Amino acid sequence: MSNANLRAHLITFGCQMNEYDTHLVQSELASLGAEFVDTIQDANFVLVNTCAVRGKPVEKVKSLLGKLRKEKERRPLLVGMMGCVAQLEEGQEIAKKFDVDILLGPGAITQIAKALESHDKFWDLTFRDEVNTYVPPPPKGTLSAFVSIIRGCNHHCTYCIVPKTRGPEVSRHPDLILEEIERLKAAGVLEVTLLGQNVNSYGKDQPGYPSFAELLRMVGQIGIPRIKFTTSHPVNFTDDIIQAIAETPQVCRYIHLPVQSGSNRVLRRMGREYRREWYLDRVRAIKEALPDVVLSTDIIVGFPGETEADFEETLTLYDEVGYDHAYMFIYSPRPGTPSARHFQDLPREVKVARLQRLIEKQKEWSYRKNKRWEGRVVEVLVRGTAKEDGYAEGHDRGNHPVLVPAAQAPEPGLYQVEIKQATPHLLYGEVVGSTAPTTIPLTVM
Ligand code: 5AD
Numbered sequence: 001m002s003n004a005n006l007r008a009h010l011i012t013f014g015c016q017m018n019e020y021d022t023h024l025v026q027s028e029l030a031s032l033g034a035e036f037v038d039t040i041q042d043a044n045f046v047l048v049n050t051c052a053v054r055g056k057p058v059e060k061v062k063s064l065l066g067k068l069r070k071e072k073e074r075r076p077l078l079v080g081m082m083g084c085v086a087q088l089e090e091g092q093e094i095a096k097k098f099d100v101d102i103l104l105g106p107g108a109i110t111q112i113a114k115a116l117e118s119h120d121k122f123w124d125l126t127f128r129d130e131v132n133t134y135v136p137p138p139p140k141g142t143l144s145a146f147v148s149i150i151r152g153c154n155h156h157c158t159y160c161i162v163p164k165t166r167g168p169e170v171s172r173h174p175d176l177i178l179e180e181i182e183r184l185k186a187a188g189v190l191e192v193t194l195l196g197q198n199v200n201s202y203g204k205d206q207p208g209y210p211s212f213a214e215l216l217r218m219v220g221q222i223g224i225p226r227i228k229f230t231t232s233h234p235v236n237f238t239d240d241i242i243q244a245i246a247e248t249p250q251v252c253r254y255i256h257l258p259v260q261s262g263s264n265r266v267l268r269r270m271g272r273e274y275r276r277e278w279y280l281d282r283v284r285a286i287k288e289a290l291p292d293v294v295l296s297t298d299i300i301v302g303f304p305g306e307t308e309a310d311f312e313e314t315l316t317l318y319d320e321v322g323y324d325h326a327y328m329f330i331y332s333p334r335p336g337t338p339s340a341r342h343f344q345d346l347p348r349e350v351k352v353a354r355l356q357r358l359i360e361k362q363k364e365w366s367y368r369k370n371k372r373w374e375g376r377v378v379e380v381l382v383r384g385t386a387k388e389d390g391y392a393e394g395h396d397r398g399n400h401p402v403l404v405p406a407a408q409a410p411e412p413g414l415y416q417v418e419i420k421q422a423t424p425h426l427l428y429g430e431v432v433g434s435t436a437p438t439t440i441p442l443t444v445m
């Protein structure tokens with residue numbers, strides 16, 4: 001197929017790194033002259049970016065590919081699969097079964113142009129340097145963007161498929177990161193989220209690179225008003241990082257720190273290298289240095305062998321930390337991971353009942369935490385109109401969704417908003433004073 005006639009439709013499952021990778025491929029396709037269409041029906045090329053972290057997203061990919069195979073029987077259609085599922089044996093079997101034409105592992109996505117030139121099926125699962133040296137152009141029509149700083153993961157959590165799909169940690173050269181952020185700033189982007197499976201390890205794999213703490217300070221100097229980062233690992237969340245956040249006003253006081261479980265017995269079986277006491281000490285240090293910090297976490301319920309007493313330790317840890325938000329998952333055995341090979345999965349009813357109890361806890365805490373913003377003025381990055389009639393939506397520096405009357409925020413941008421009412425899920429506010437974008441003084445190093 002000639003690239004000039006390419007009508008591409010891109011579908012993304014999974015995490016923010018996948019969203020970033022889709023954008024990377026999309027910009028490559030744009031440079032090849034592709035047009036982007038909103039539906040499968042209008043497309044002659046459908047590319048699916050896949051997630052393997054739990055069983056559910058893999059099932060979704062399979063049913064989508066089934067649909068695409070049927071479509072292929074009716075008309076010429078090129079189907080591509082990229083991302084974490086593509087890297088797995090399971091994914092390659094899926095690709096064969098559903099007649100996928102292009103298969104690109106997470107380290108091979110820069111090969112998209114070559115793949116399209118190929119007259120045959122094109123599979124590439126190697127990890128290529130280009131994936132870290134490519135600097136995608138700023139995404140259009142958004143004030144908030146992602147920047148990859150490190151790929152892969154060196155931890156060995158027994159439940160996790162990611163080390164298999166994304167390989168060991170490889171940090172990106174700091175000059176490229178800074179160049180990408182400079183370009184985003186020039187394009188008017190107001191918020192950058194630094195991405196990696198474990199951003200705290202940044203630089204450790206490459207001699208001469210700055211540490212994550214040093215990188216945060218360097219990125220702060222660029223002067224984008226909001227810097228966020230995800231995901232962190234408690235073991236690598238060292239004091240120098242906390243200090244860098246405290247001393248760099250552009251870095252938002254929002255930290256996502258996955259705990260996974262509150263029980264030491266479970267943490268050990270999960271292969272998490274810290275214990276409850278270590279985690280709570282990190283939280284203590286964070287709260288001490290960053291008053292008003294917003295904390296979120298990931299928790300897996302129903303890990304094999306988790307007893308009622310273990311689960312209750314997760315509930316008490318939740319109370320000790322008092323998270324603003326949590327992403328909660330039912331344990332899903334992933335083929336080939338140590339926990340799936342060696343441990344017996346718990347009955348589904350047990351896992352579901354625990355998840356429900358945890359969700360109750362999360363709602364209570366989120367409501368309580370959200371309430372503390374009532375009457376205070378926060379900075380909101382308004383994206384556009386909300387689903388709720390008459391409102392514009394955005395989020396504050398702590399990642400809370402915030403709704404304001406649409407008439408008060410006619411343009412996307414930064415607004416000072418007084419919070420009038422909190423719910424467990426979001427904050428309602430009114431724009432106060434000037435609606436001019438907030439500027440934050442640069443730190444002097
Ligand atoms: N089952 C359930 N949840 C998982 N996660 C990772 N692997 C699994 C699994 N096998 C969760 C973890 C991780 C988040 C991205 O997904 O909580 O932090």
Ligand code: SF4
Binds near residue numbers: 017162165
């Ligand atoms: Fe899913 Fe993890 Fe891959 Fe992201 S890195 S797409 S969460 S498996």
